[in-house]
Amino acid sequence: MKSNYDAVVIGTGFGGAVAACRLAQAGLKVGILERGRRYPKGSFPRDWSNPANGWLWSNEQGLFDLKPINEMTIIQGAGYGGGSLIYANVHLRAPADLFAAGWPRGYSRAALDPYYDLVAYMLDIKPITASAHLGMPPKTTAMKSVADKLGRSAQFCYPNLAVDFGAPRQTHQNKFNVTQEGCNYCGECDIGCNYLAKNTLDLNYLALAEQHGADAAIQCAVARIEQSANGYKVIYKDYRAGGGEYFIEAANVFVCAGAVNSTELLLRCRDQYKTLPNLSAQLGNGYSGNGDFLAFAFDTSQALQPSNGPTITTGIVYDRGQGANRVWFIFEEGGYPKAIAGLLQLLNPAAEGLGGIAIMTKSELEKAIRTAGAANRASAGVSRSMVFLAMGRDKANGRIRLSPLTRELSVEWDVASNQPLYEAETGLSYDIASALGGKAAFNPFWQRLHLPASVHNLGGCTMADDAAHGVTDANGEVFGYRGLYVLDGGILPAATGVNPSHTIAAVAERNVEAAIRRLRGDSAWRAPQAALARPVIDPLSQLTIPAGSTMAPTTATIGLGFTETMKGFFDPGHVPSDDYIGAEQAGQRNNCHVDFTLTITFPDLDAALADSAHPGIANGIVQVDGFTDSNGAPVSNGVFNLFVDAGQVNERRMLYALPFIGADGKPYLLDGFKDVKDHGSFDVWAATSTLYTVIRAGHERTGAIVATGIMHILIPDFMHQLTTFQVAGTSDPVKQAAAVARFGDLFMGTLWDVFAVPRLPH
Ligand SMILES: Cc1cc2nc3c(=O)[nH]c(=O)nc-3n(C[C@H](O)[C@H](O)[C@H](O)COP(=O)(O)OP(=O)(O)OC[C@H]3O[C@@H](n4cnc5c(N)ncnc54)[C@H](O)[C@@H]3O)c2cc1C
Ligand code: SF4
Known part of the structure; x- marks a missing residue:
């Protein structure tokens, strides 16, 4: 790394990859700092006998960053490509009505659509129905039948996926001259695709950034940001060099470390190191877990083969009620790697599993899962089970904060005010498990401790029209700090309800364009690929919601x-x-x-x-x-x-x-x-x-x-x-x-x- 850049980008997820790519294409000198590793073909961890071997960021900068914080379990990716390395590839646009409230001026679905189209071009998204080589996975077909059986076919869709559906196990060059393979349906998307068949950010946006001269340093975690004569000094720990502290300077800094990490970094800069003391009082507010809800079906009548096909291939939208009582979520099926089938059986209500154990704390539950999991590695029942992931419009009323005395990171999450959403998600899980001829089970941390888990963390550094209501302006520039931006999921001011990466990337495209126009003094600057992008029809826009509402779940959760x-x-x-x-x-x-x-x-x-x-x-x-x-x-x-x-x-x-x-x-x-x-x-x-x-x-x-x-x-x-x-x-x-x-x-x-x-x- 050099000691000075025009722009430093912190993190390489959906916000950071877009920012780094466009800034480099615009001719700026760009430095990228990423705390995780690079994952070339075949390098994702697969040592199931040792949780410390490559899996956790806390262990030598492994792939997953799990933060079992007090009121929410937070799951994020760590690596060059951020969450894209382990995500389920789903790209859906936030429906138009979502932008009606809470978003700063200038945001609407129509205004964002050209940026969504651009992201769609870059990540080459398409639904499973475009997979010509291996056909429809059994779980996908089963979910379609379930939607029909439950009278929900008009709300059923095949979401767009950032997956290469070319010939399986055959290599080819993608449009950015990077080698990829076609998807072979191995079902391991959520633990990293060892075949480079997922269109992860390192294979497109980040590859382009480096082709345009960006310098990327991995295993470098930013510890704090200070103001300096020429802008900002970014201090980071370089784990390749034993964790020693180094710094680089830049007039412009793009904080893209993901909603929770960006918020934590800025909170520490404001409250602990006092290097950015004038950050808005709103910092940390507006956190959302995107209504994430994890459930399971076991002992289904039909073999669903959950390890066959990309992790998620279908969605069913639920939209019921009006105004403050409206409940909106999407219910997606989830596959999983064969290797964790035995562990999942622990949650099978028909199995001994965790039943009857009086578990009262997180560590007791973790220990019970570890102990029972070690004794239950066999993959019995793998075919007749399924993971469900529902996500929806929660109230985004959480708060990320540092404990005033210990400075520990904490997340306050109000389960009670979001309970109607969780109840409906529970009810539909029961309905769908039963329509599959099986039994529903739920995330044990939720069931036992009422601790939700989120893989779709948003907010904390929200955009707003002024500093009294948010941390950044509508372009992601931090109020009071010229040249300091947040461009990741942290700036979204509301839950997207759908999987958020598409919106995070589209907003980043919009905002980095505005930043480049200002920095370059060129009000007409556009991403070079904007001219190649074509309008894409989002599957959700083709669904029909019956007047007023979709049906209530037949299984009421009392x-x-x-x-x-x-x-x-x-x-x-x-x-x-x-x-x-x-x-x-x-x-x-x-x-x-x-x-x-x-x-x-x-x-x-x-x-x-x-x-x-x-x-x-x-x-x-x-x-x-x-x-x-x-x-x-x-x-x-x-x-x-x-x-x-x-x-x-x-x-x-x-x-x-x-x-x-x-x-x-x-x-x-x-x-x-x-x-x-x-x-x-x-x-x-x-x-x-x-x-x-x-x-x-x-x-x-x-x-x-x-x-x-x-x-x-x-x-x-x-x-x-x-x-x-x-x-x-x-x-x-x-x-x-x-x-x-x-x-x-x-x-x-x-x-x-x-x-x-x-x-x-x-
Ligand atoms: C298992 C799983 C499945 C998912 N499936 C989907 C899906 O199908 N569709 C969807 O839309 N979303 C999905 N998500 C969510 C999606 O991954 C996130 O919403 C998205 O990645 C967030 O983008 P981001 O740019 O805000 O941050 P991230 O993608 O999290 O990127 C942040 C980056 O910053 C790095 N970083 C953090 N702190 C520092 C630091 N201090 N210094 C340097 N670097 C740092 C991180 O390592 C990471 O690379 C899934 C997530 C998980 C965990
Ligand atoms: S199913 Fe997922 S992990 Fe397996 S090859 Fe396809 S994209 Fe890669």
């Missing part, structure tokens, strides 16, 4: 929730730490209070009742003297297990795991259990209303115990609790009453088993 308040006393540092009664007495003497008010929800009641760990989600406020301030600390996505086996026939436990951040900025866990058994006096009330509680350091149940106590439900609070039961997902009073009755049956039935059955004459 949820149930109630509010619970508990109060008690505790003793910090009590020894021994399991002397609950002694700790309670000490707490009473010292006036050391602990209390919480939680809303406990079972968003999919029937799934929770069927799971022997009966997991619910707990949100609310916990107040612990000396640990939180007097207003308490929020608990989000805590876990509640209604009744789990306690090892004895007539004994169950109710479990609470409530993570919170203390006033000292450190993480803690309120870890409690109710010991539901007959202690000899038939005292059902005491057993179900006494919570033996410890406070642990950290958010895990392995954390050191720092306090012990006991909490109780007081009678007035219980009387109030009974009035708080609410049923979601149906307005039919009969169905609402039936849902409460199903919950009551489980509750009372378990108490009957525990307290009455042992006393019955045998």
Whole structure:
């Protein structure tokens, strides 16, 4: 790398590749910094026995960057080509109505269409129906039949894919003189195509950038940006040189590290290093997981051969309701590599899998998956299963932030306000799994912990008409910092609903054109390929949405929730730490209070009742003297297990795991259990209303115990609790009453088993 460039591009995903290509074509001196590796033909990781061998960016700059952050699991690509290396190749345009609200002036579908056409030309997109050599994969045909069977054919489409459908395993030159092969349907798109049959960004935009003189440095992660006399100083860690820090200078910097990483980088520059102190207060706001929702079908009646064909080939649009109540999403089938079939079987409701394990924290769930996965590598059932990926218009109301005290990255995600979208996605997953003759299953992190996962992260550095509403202007230039741009998914001000890469690239084409026109003083500059691009019909524009709405799912997802308040006393540092009664007495003497008010929800009641760990989600406020301030600390996505086996026939436990951040900025866990058994006096009330509680350091149940106590439900609070039961997902009073009755049956039935059955004459 040289020490000085006209423009430095950080990251090589859909924003960065477009920016680097066009800036280099416009004659600027361009330097590219990419934190991941290059992946020449055949080099993607395939060592299934060792997760550290090439898979994770955190391990010697591997392919995937997994960020299991507090309220969202974030999955991103790392490598020269960004997310395109591991994405499912789907290119769909955001429908016209999406641009009606939230976007800065100048944006509309009509205005963006020429840029979409340009991206379509560059990435040579076409649907699976254009695949002349290997025909339609069985999963594709099955999804078409399902759409017909469910009366959803008018909303079914074959999305455009950035896949080379030339003759399989035969090489040829693409239009940028780069060697590629035709797709052979190996089904490994999401772990990198070892045949170069995906039209990934390194084979088109980035190849052109380098052909036009751009310098690219890989395994170089930008750590911060400072202002300098000539513009900006970009400081990066070069992992090829042991992680040492270096810098380059440029008048123009294009931050294209992906929504989460770009936002984190800028947050650190504003709040930690104070090198860009005037970045908008909106930085971090407007995060969206694009309504991502992961589900599965198992034991389908027909062999779907999910490992045959590109990962995604079909979509079904769901569009129901109006205004704030509108729910819009697209439901896509997902193939997967044969090698992970055994692991996926863990989630099969019919298999032993994870069923019944009282998992309350992320690390416990990860460990259970690792352990069960290691024992279950066989690919049984691979043919009769499918992955589903739904994505939709969530409220983009998340927030990426740095914890004020620890500076750790966190994402706040409001599950409750996005629940109608998740409910409809759940319902359609049930319908489609059942139409395939199989059973639905769901992302275990969602089902157990209500932790969504997103591969389509957007927002955080959103575009707006002014700095009070966003971080960059409508061209991606950061308010208050001339020549500093964000040009990746971070600037999109709303969920696209569809797979977002096409829109990220089209917006980058639009915005880099504006930047080049300014830098070159040439108001007519256009990308050289713009003249070659032809209008492309987006498959979504050919769908029919019946007046008002598509049908509701036939499987309604009924949820149930109630509010619970508990109060008690505790003793910090009590020894021994399991002397609950002694700790309670000490707490009473010292006036050391602990209390919480939680809303406990079972968003999919029937799934929770069927799971022997009966997991619910707990949100609310916990107040612990000396640990939180007097207003308490929020608990989000805590876990509640209604009744789990306690090892004895007539004994169950109710479990609470409530993570919170203390006033000292450190993480803690309120870890409690109710010991539901007959202690000899038939005292059902005491057993179900006494919570033996410890406070642990950290958010895990392995954390050191720092306090012990006991909490109780007081009678007035219980009387109030009974009035708080609410049923979601149906307005039919009969169905609402039936849902409460199903919950009551489980509750009372378990108490009957525990307290009455042992006393019955045998
Ligand atoms: C499994 C999977 C399947 C997907 N399928 C689809 C699909 O079919 N269609 C679709 O539209 N989208 C899909 N996506 C999402 C898509 O990949 C992203 O939306 C898209 O890549 C985002 O583009 P971007 O330019 O914002 O960032 P990215 O593509 O994430 O690019 C960011 C780049 O910046 C680099 N970087 C990050 N931090 C730094 C740093 N500090 N210094 C230097 N470099 C840095 C990263 O390594 C990366 O190369 C999928 C994603 C995944 C994970
Ligand atoms: S199915 Fe995907 S990974 Fe396999 S050859 Fe085709 S594009 Fe490549």
